[in-house]
Amino acid sequence: MEGCWREYFKVGMCEGEKVVDGETMPVVLQPAAEEENKSDMKTLVTAVKKNREWLEEMIEKKSAVLLRGFQVNNAEDFNEIIETFGWEDIRYVGPAPRTHVYKKVWTANEGPLSQFVYFHHEMVLMKEYPKKVILFCEVAPPEGGETSFVPSFRVTERMVEEFPEEVEGMEKKALSYSFTALSKNDTSSMRGRGWEDAFATSDPKIAEIRARALGMELEWLSNGGVKTIIGPRPLTKVFEGRKGRRMWFNTVVGMYGKEHSSATMADGSEIAEKVVTRCEEIIEEESIQFKWQKGDVLFFDNLALLHGRRPSLPPRRVLVATCK
Structure with missing residues (x-):
């Protein structure tokens, strides 16, 4: 298993990353090679299938894992990644206005982009809360709109x-x-x-x-x-x-x-x-300022991280799945 992931992924860097207690957050996984067929959805789904256990271990160990540079274009692609992991979704309960988009995919908080969404663990007050929060950037904001997170x-x-x-x-x-x-x-x-x-x-x-x-x-x-x-x-x-x-x-x-x-x-x-x-x-003071790029898929360990949203200029469209 240790060697298999290197066929599909290489570890990269992103603006705003931070080392906390010896771990880089988020850990960035990019296509192993520059060729287009190494970054398409078919290859990504295959990579997830072959490295599912390793990726789950990475999410728990690193708390935040970012897939960047793959050709994830829309809600259907994003949902396919979630389905490949085999995670059961959990219906969101909370005050944020959201809209169902496709199967396990919803819009993130639809409140005005000018407002700051304060740091929180997803559904922290419920008896049952998701272990994983997965976010997908369909439209990256021109300015602001970071999904900041906190160990x-x-x-x-x-x-x-x-x-x-x-x-x-x-x-x-x-x-x-x-x-x-x-x-x-x-x-x-x-x-x-x-x-x-x-x-x-x-x-x-x-x-x-x-x-x-x-x-x-x-x-x-x-x-x-x-x-x-x-x-x-x-x-x-x-x-x-x-x-x-x-x-x-x-x-x-x-x-x-x-x-x-x-x-x-x-x-x-x-x-x-x-x-x-x-x-x-x-x-x-402890927050990590993560900046979105179109096509990013970001996995949060909801048990380990608080997350929030910085004010943003439009347009910005980030979709979310919450899973057990």
Whole structure:
């Protein structure tokens, strides 16, 4: 297996990559040779089939793996790569407005490109969340629009170093979150997904059943919207096969004190604002600024990385698949 991947891939470099704890993020895999038949979809699918286990190991070891320079042109090509891995997809549940494109492929957050999508682990608050987030750049933005990402364990390490007592307190008490959504989608907001779309029903009773299955409770509002209450949830998590690292597996910064959301201790006590403010700074300091090129396919270990989206000039079209 060690030698087989070299028939199809060579390790390259990309702007914005960073070495973290001895590992380059993202690791860039390019066609092994310049010839066109070494970079076409047929060759890529063959390469994935023959090196599937090795590629999965790379995603877990490196956290971010980028396929660059292959002729991946559209949602159908992107879906074929996902199908070749044999991964089962998991339906997205969350506030981001998204549209189904083709089979396992969806649009990424359709909120205005001028808005920053804050760093998060995908579906971090759900009982079940994807292990892998795979992104495909169909149209690269002319400026901005980076999908930045952050090694989650580094956030935990630095927060423990600077706020040992506060982190211990949040760890012991666990966390609770709330989020308010309208009934219909509002694409003028990066968090504008309506509850009818999120729960795939316009029936409040069915929505409540589906919400409970996901580990959340609903409070109905007079304007037809709903307040979602989620908790208790942990502050950090340790996942098998990732060096025993404590991942900053929460969304405190993304939901604390925002217009339509909140984050508190599970017992209702407040989290100190200075802790959240400093955590946001640390996440930014640890972020890796990945710049898109057309045809890029980027694999994230969702258990190890937070990711977000920088503001962008149009056009930009990035598609996504979330898999177990």
